[in-house]
Amino acid sequence: MENKGIIFNIQKFSIHDGPGIRTTVFFKGCPLKCKWCSNPESQLNNIEIHFDESKCSKCKTCVSNCNQNALSLSDNKITIDNKKCIGCLKCVSICPNKAIENEGNYKEIKEVIYECLKDKDFYEESNGGVTISGGEGMCQPDFLKELVLYLKKENIHIAIETTGYIEHNLFKELAILFDLLLFDVKHYDRNKHFEGTGVYNDLIIKNLKWAIEHKINILIRIPVIPEFNSSLEDAYQLSDLLKSIGVKNVQLLPFHQFGEKKYDMLNKTYELKDIKPLRPETLENYKNIFIDKGLNCFF
Incomplete structure (x- = not known):
């Protein structure tokens, strides 16, 4: 039987999901239930x-x-x-x-490959490629692995946006396939992490440590969320954690409300509805804490 995966979007000409011009393939299904999630349609692994x-x-x-x-x-x-x-x-x-x-739609491998290869010339000209997003692509491991291995035969740069919350042995098998991990770190405190996402961060930190020890190319991305991890004390604690692990590069993602309407359309409750967005200019002191710790931190 043809290997199928459940995909909810394939976005062309992405410029924020890794280097160069990229095609971003959004996998459906995620083990986290972040209260601020801007893609609530990604959380369930069904249509x-x-x-x-x-x-x-x-x-x-x-x-x-x-x-x-x-x-x-x-x-x-x-x-x-x-x-x-x-x-x-x-x-x-x-x-x-x-x-x-x-x-969400169930797609065959060849359908996704066909869409990705359409823009191969743009990848080559811009040093771009394909990014797996979601959701969490590693939650569909067989489909993901087959897709990535085929695209790598075409010499295409492959990145993945990952929560890091994947069974450790499976993470080790899949992480090495990618040219870049866009790895989310949301909180240093396991209980606070659970409050915001529905899972503890122990496995995430374990997988991150392993990836760094094995010299996988990683960009840490921190969604900065009001009343969750946006204080200067949070910045100190997060930067200490990341520096102790050996992280070099950190991207801050200020909280926004771009996904708010999706919750109503999906008949879901959005707990952060009345929270104001954050802007880079208001987070300069936050960013400088990471820089002062020797981390390359940017928006």
């Missing part, structure tokens, strides 16, 4: 339905045609019960106003 109220005429065509009774209309809004939904996408196909769409 989801989202609803855009601004396009809906309240005709109830989707409700009356759902064989699983997964859709209902209440308070002038379509609600989707993900426990009942089987991802048949009938509601998507029959909605007259395209108010219902799906997040």
Whole structure:
């Protein structure tokens, strides 16, 4: 049987997901449930339905045609019960106003490779390549490995955005395949990490240490989140942790609200709805703490 993976987006001409011009392949499914996640559609490892109220005429065509009774209309809004939904996408196909769409599709390896190879000339001219994002690509290890090995035969630079929260032996098997790990570090304190993400950070730090010891090319990325890890004390503690492990390069990602609307469309609660975004200019002192510790820190 052809190896298939569940993908929710393939984004062309990316310039923020590694060096050069890149194609970013977004894998669906993530072991973390970060409260600030800007891609909430990436968290579940199955097809989801989202609803855009601004396009809906309240005709109830989707409700009356759902064989699983997964859709209902209440308070002038379509609600989707993900426990009942089987991802048949009938509601998507029959909605007259395209108010219902799906997040995620099962794709064969050859489909993803075809899309990535379209822009090979741009990769070569810009020293770019392909980045695996998500979600967490390592949660689909067989599909990921086959895809990466094929692209490497084409001499394409491959990066992955990873949470680092992967069973250690599996992480060791997969991490060595990549030219660059864009490795998220969210907190130094295991209990605080659990509060924000739903998992402890022990495994993440273990995998990070192993990757550095084995001289894998790594860029640490820290999402700076208000009331979670944005204080100067947090910067001191994070920089001490990273320096002790042997980290050299750190990118700060100031909190933003670009994904806010997605929560409503997926009928999910967004706990950080009223939190103001952060800007680089307000985090200069935060950044300088890392620099003073000898780390190459930038936005």
